[in-house]
Amino acid sequence: MPVIIAFPLAFIAFTWIERLEQAYASLLKEVRELGRQASTDPLTGLLNxxxxxxxxxxxxxxxxxxxxxxxxxxxxxxxxxxxxxxxxxxxxxxxxxxxxxxxxxxxxxxxxxxxxxxxxxxxxxxxxxxxxxxxxxxxxxxxxxxxxxxxxxxxxxxxxxxxxxxxxxxxxxxxxxxxxxxxxxxxxxxx
Known part of the structure; x- marks a missing residue:
């Protein structure tokens, strides 16, 4: 019986961790883009x-x-x-x-x-x-x-x-x- 309960819980935990990792990767990408935007001229792409x-x-x-x-x-x-x-x-x-x-x-x-x-x-x-x-x-x-x-x-x-x-x-x-x-x-x- 414990295996029957443990497997679905592990699957749910794994799915939740995977979503967190994807959200974190997306957030890092956004932060890099915001940093780039803050340091460059929007028209030319050169440094501001x-x-x-x-x-x-x-x-x-x-x-x-x-x-x-x-x-x-x-x-x-x-x-x-x-x-x-x-x-x-x-x-x-x-x-x-x-x-x-x-x-x-x-x-x-x-x-x-x-x-x-x-x-x-x-x-x-x-x-x-x-x-x-x-x-x-x-x-x-x-x-x-x-x-x-x-x-x-x-x-x-x-x-x-x-x-x-x-x-x-x-x-x-x-x-x-x-x-x-x-x-x-x-x-x-x-x-």
């Missing part, structure tokens, strides 16, 4: 500003430095005004994709504002600003034309770069690099 700052500060405490880049999409307001915000989003996505392709996986890249991006390149990944800028602009324009199907609109990005010595804070390196970007932007002709 908060996550970038945290990872940058950690890198500055543990690495030997590198280069800091700040970039923004040129004439995004004109694109939005002439073609709409969906096409403007295409421009932002094209620039994000281009930066990721050109800078590579060893770099931290973030969208830190509407049309602004920043990146940290460790010493081994640092190339010349001119090479990177040309490659990013070519890739962004090519990707934008594919996304938007507008062959007559050009997308470009202005890029500023500054050396990033160990121990630099995000705030100080951002100010220094922003000055470099601003000097480049004022030299660009209006559209």
């Amino acid at each position: 500003r908060r996550s970038f700052e945290k990872q940058f500060d950690s890198a500055m405490q543990h690495r030997s430095g590198g280069k800091f880049i700040i970039a923004d999409v040129d004439y995004l307001k004109a694109i939005n005004d002439q073609h709409g915000h969906v096409i403007g989003d295409d421009a932002i996505l094209a620039c994000a994709t281009a930066m990721s392709q050109v800078l590579g996986d060893e770099c931290l890249i973030a969208r830190i504002g509407g049309d602004e991006f920043c990146a940290f390149l460790p010493l081994g990944a640092a190339r010349s600003l001119q090479q990177m800028s040309v490659a990013i602009n070519e890739a962004a324009d090519r990707d934008f034309k594919l996304r938007s199907r507008l062959d007559d609109v050009t997308v470009s990005i202005s890029v500023g770069m500054a050396p990033c010595p160990p121990g630099s804070s995000f705030r100080e390196i951002m100010a220094r690099t922003d000055s470099d970007l601003y000097r480049k932007k004022i030299r660009r002709p209006e559209r």
